Amino acid sequence: MLDNPNSDYRILTLADLPAYLAGLPDIAAMLGGGTADWRCEDVADGNLNSVFLVDGPAGGLCVKQALPYVRVAGESWPMDVRRAFFEVSYARRMAPFVGSLAPAIHHFDAAQFIIVMEKLAPHIILRSALIAGAHHPRVPVDVADYIAAASFHTSDLAAPFETKAADQALFAGNIGLQRISVDLVFTDPYVIHERNRVTVPLAGWAAAFRADIDLKEAVTRARLAYLTHAQSLLHGDLHSGSIMVTATETRVIDGEFALIGPSGFDIGNFIAHYVMAWFAKPFHGSGPAETARFRDLLAADILVFWQRFEAQFLAHWRGFAGAADGLPASHFADPVAAARAETMRRSYVADLFRDAVMFMACKIIRRVLGFAQIADFLVIPDEVVRAQAQAAALAFARSVLLHPARYGDIAAVVAAMPRFEGAGLDPAPTRLL
Amino acid sequence: MLDNPNSDYRILTLADLPAYLAGLPDIAAMLGGGTADWRCEDVADGNLNSVFLVDGPAGGLCVKQALPYVRVAGESWPMDVRRAFFEVSYARRMAPFVGSLAPAIHHFDAAQFIIVMEKLAPHIILRSALIAGAHHPRVPVDVADYIAAASFHTSDLAAPFETKAADQALFAGNIGLQRISVDLVFTDPYVIHERNRVTVPLAGWAAAFRADIDLKEAVTRARLAYLTHAQSLLHGDLHSGSIMVTATETRVIDGEFALIGPSGFDIGNFIAHYVMAWFAKPFHGSGPAETARFRDLLAADILVFWQRFEAQFLAHWRGFAGAADGLPASHFADPVAAARAETMRRSYVADLFRDAVMFMACKIIRRVLGFAQIADFLVIPDEVVRAQAQAAALAFARSVLLHPARYGDIAAVVAAMPRFEGAGLDPAPTRLL
Ligand SMILES: Nc1ncnc2c1ncn2[C@@H]1O[C@H](COP(=O)(O)OP(=O)(O)OP(=O)(O)O)[C@@H](O)[C@H]1O
Ligand SMILES: Nc1ncnc2c1ncn2[C@@H]1O[C@H](COP(=O)(O)OP(=O)(O)OP(=O)(O)O)[C@@H](O)[C@H]1O
Ligand SMILES: [Mg+2]
Ligand SMILES: [Mg+2]
Numbered sequence: 043m044l045d046n047p048n049s050d051y052r053i054l055t056l057a058d059l060p061a062y063l064a065g066l067p068d069i070a071a072m073l074g075g076g077t078a079d080w081r082c083e084d085v086a087d088g089n090l091n092s093v094f095l096v097d098g099p100a101g102g103l104c105v106k107q108a109l110p111y112v113r114v115a116g117e118s119w120p121m122d123v124r125r126a127f128f129e130v131s132y133a134r135r136m137a138p139f140v141g142s143l144a145p146a147i148h149h150f151d152a153a154q155f156i157i158v159m160e161k162l163a164p165h166i167i168l169r170s171a172l173i174a175g176a177h178h179p180r181v182p183v184d185v186a187d188y189i190a191a192a193s194f195h196t197s198d199l200a201a202p203f204e205t206k207a208a209d210q211a212l213f214a215g216n217i218g219l220q221r222i223s224v225d226l227v228f229t230d231p232y233v234i235h236e237r238n239r240v241t242v243p244l245a246g247w248a249a250a251f252r253a254d255i256d257l258k259e260a261v262t263r264a265r266l267a268y269l270t271h272a273q274s275l276l277h278g279d280l281h282s283g284s285i286m287v288t289a290t291e292t293r294v295i296d297g298e299f300a301l302i303g304p305s306g307f308d309i310g311n312f313i314a315h316y317v318m319a320w321f322a323k324p325f326h327g328s329g330p331a332e333t334a335r336f337r338d339l340l341a342a343d344i345l346v347f348w349q350r351f352e353a354q355f356l357a358h359w360r361g362f363a364g365a366a367d368g369l370p371a372s373h374f375a376d377p378v379a380a381a382r383a384e385t386m387r388r389s390y391v392a393d394l395f396r397d398a399v400m401f402m403a404c405k406i407i408r409r410v411l412g413f414a415q416i417a418d419f420l421v422i423p424d425e426v427v428r429a430q431a432q433a434a435a436l437a438f439a440r441s442v443l444l445h446p447a448r449y450g451d452i453a454a455v456v457a458a459m460p461r462f463e464g465a466g467l468d469p470a471p472t473r474l475l
Numbered sequence: 476m477l478d479n480p481n482s483d484y485r486i487l488t489l490a491d492l493p494a495y496l497a498g499l500p501d502i503a504a505m506l507g508g509g510t511a512d513w514r515c516e517d518v519a520d521g522n523l524n525s526v527f528l529v530d531g532p533a534g535g536l537c538v539k540q541a542l543p544y545v546r547v548a549g550e551s552w553p554m555d556v557r558r559a560f561f562e563v564s565y566a567r568r569m570a571p572f573v574g575s576l577a578p579a580i581h582h583f584d585a586a587q588f589i590i591v592m593e594k595l596a597p598h599i600i601l602r603s604a605l606i607a608g609a610h611h612p613r614v615p616v617d618v619a620d621y622i623a624a625a626s627f628h629t630s631d632l633a634a635p636f637e638t639k640a641a642d643q644a645l646f647a648g649n650i651g652l653q654r655i656s657v658d659l660v661f662t663d664p665y666v667i668h669e670r671n672r673v674t675v676p677l678a679g680w681a682a683a684f685r686a687d688i689d690l691k692e693a694v695t696r697a698r699l700a701y702l703t704h705a706q707s708l709l710h711g712d713l714h715s716g717s718i719m720v721t722a723t724e725t726r727v728i729d730g731e732f733a734l735i736g737p738s739g740f741d742i743g744n745f746i747a748h749y750v751m752a753w754f755a756k757p758f759h760g761s762g763p764a765e766t767a768r769f770r771d772l773l774a775a776d777i778l779v780f781w782q783r784f785e786a787q788f789l790a791h792w793r794g795f796a797g798a799a800d801g802l803p804a805s806h807f808a809d810p811v812a813a814a815r816a817e818t819m820r821r822s823y824v825a826d827l828f829r830d831a832v833m834f835m836a837c838k839i840i841r842r843v844l845g846f847a848q849i850a851d852f853l854v855i856p857d858e859v860v861r862a863q864a865q866a867a868a869l870a871f872a873r874s875v876l877l878h879p880a881r882y883g884d885i886a887a888v889v890a891a892m893p894r895f896e897g898a899g900l901d902p903a904p905t906r907l908l
Pocket of ligand 1: 086092093104145159161295296
């Protein structure tokens, strides 16, 4: 299934790309013409992999190769190239459920760990749109549909348990990137670590989080949920940098972190990045009126996203007529039992919500105090001003982890955000908020 | 890793056995002498596999082969022979943690799915001892030590998560026997199913359980926990028929149901069989005084078992000094955090207890209303008398599932048992008990 990564793996350069593609007749035919007609571009902007776009007379393609190290860190941080195998396995597993919400996969090279897929154009990365203040009202709906379908259909609610067991056997091998999540999301932000990129003005917040035992207890619960709650197949890295958009289309890319885990993880990750966009907005150069207008849209997006997710997830479940072990039809056939099944479905979704809010908070914290910072904050040039925006997000995330009962529904989550705006660089005053 | 089960697999007969063993020089040497000196015996008394004991001048061996079907059901119920591979993988994974609490594995034949292991003698099956009224005070202590070591050391509390992920990848393949657990433990007892072996006097109880939506909701929670809570490597079938004993030694055998699952599952299974022995005791032919004496010992065994488990599990955890992702040392280094870590450990064990009690109840119900009945009840010749004993166990199990808050500690569990004694064949009157 997997070739030995050391066999004849070579890093593909922009110069090598045409010859490589010419060697794949079906792929070359999609581009049309010959190598001389192809325009190739290196568009890698993520942390991990090489990504090229290629245009030919007949069409365009995206070529992604896993490098044997973390791209932004270099060879000092080795990383298993098999992540490309897991990315493509995830994409293929999702395809029947999410349809056109993800790019089509055209080819996987199991020796070179290269994925050739549909080129998304004129799609842009959602994060850039959020930073530019360009609103995309389809996104929360489409991403809700994506996660609802994925988290229902790959769970034990939608199939005999053997289906998830097969996914489990496969994706349990994706330890390279799961190690990144365990370390960068759940561990490093709460200790002194050379990889953390905390700025000087946030030193007080970082120190406070390292010393906050209530917070670390809550994060332990989240980490254990990530490690032990084998609910469904997750994307594992579903933030605004893994979503490409136009005014009318939404595409989820980059499932290389895929794992069987708690369904709330992807949900929380998506919400977290809308929350951070909301906290960053006043510092993106538009005036107060535009800030207020765009923030209202973001807040509404979060509400719409969760409500749509809940409705779609429940609709999949209610409409499901196949064999499944989670809630076997044979146990819930008569009318009284059918009514109870509905109660149980709602309770299941309520549990997903609680998990999602918990993971949302963890994802915010790791993006501020950890290694992988995000452009939403980084585009704010002044370090102190940036730290003000980040501190507000941290204060909010801390409150969510310490007082989950206050965040019992999505309206409460959204309504609470403004309370943390003025949190400031001293972490103490807002700890009870 | 696994040979194709269809390649040159052959069912080993008693007659073939000497020649087979003679072909394994190291094994033959353990027996001493030659084939003519070996005394072979078929001792299969379980539901699934062939088991032979062989004695030679130098020593004895136990030879177990997985059949391509369920032994007691015959070829109409096919069953993947690879279960022997999982049994031996489980035994090898446990060996460093449980030492002499399990028989030594001498050989695994991956083509014939034959395990050659230490012959336990004069050990008898714990279930027979319980039925005979022979008390074995080491058993609860030894089994507690076994489960504590297994469930701690194979969890994310005791290792980087990659270790459990490797177990997960492997044991996710053991779907043949996990299917048995899903069906026979969590599903069939609550529906009409041809495999269920409900006796006529228990028809009312079976019907009541099929109609009890509160009960089926609780069982759904248990089933989902079994399917999704990937805490540690479980034995998966740890009842009194999987334990062999002498007055001074305890051995756990038969880990073919192994899976990564909720640690409370093995705990609950073990307790369930002491509870059923307790309910069956008055009908095993000894007088009231002997019944009372033996029941007191069983009740004390249950208390000792849980208390020992708790103490040992916590001791492993407190003493653990290696790297682990569940509760990373770096988060709990200073004295305040160290104190909190202790609180978290206790809360973790409290969760294990809640799970254990839930699984205990499920295991009792499946042994009364399902396919795999147990000798503790079956030795009671009169069907109505037997049903009285079983009904009491069912009433107790139902109460545990419907009212978990009443069973918050092990003393409450043990103290409640006598309340269900007179439950009788009408399921209605004791439903609120
Ligand atoms: N199918 C595609 N069509 C067009 N552009 C794409 C496509 N896939 C990726 N890109 C571009 O390449 C960039 C990097 O892609 P991707 O996020 O998959 O890489 P990565 O190295 O895995 O990043 P990360 O650090 O988020 O893991 C994207 O931000 C996007 O601009
Ligand atoms: N190592 C051993 N030494 C001596 N006797 C053994 C040994 N292993 C098993 N036996 C005997 O063989 C019987 C069947 O063994 P075992 O429970 O492993 O078989 P099984 O077919 O898997 O049963 P089950 O239906 O419980 O799954 C035991 O009850 C015991 O009497
Ligand atoms: Mg990526
Ligand atoms: Mg067995």
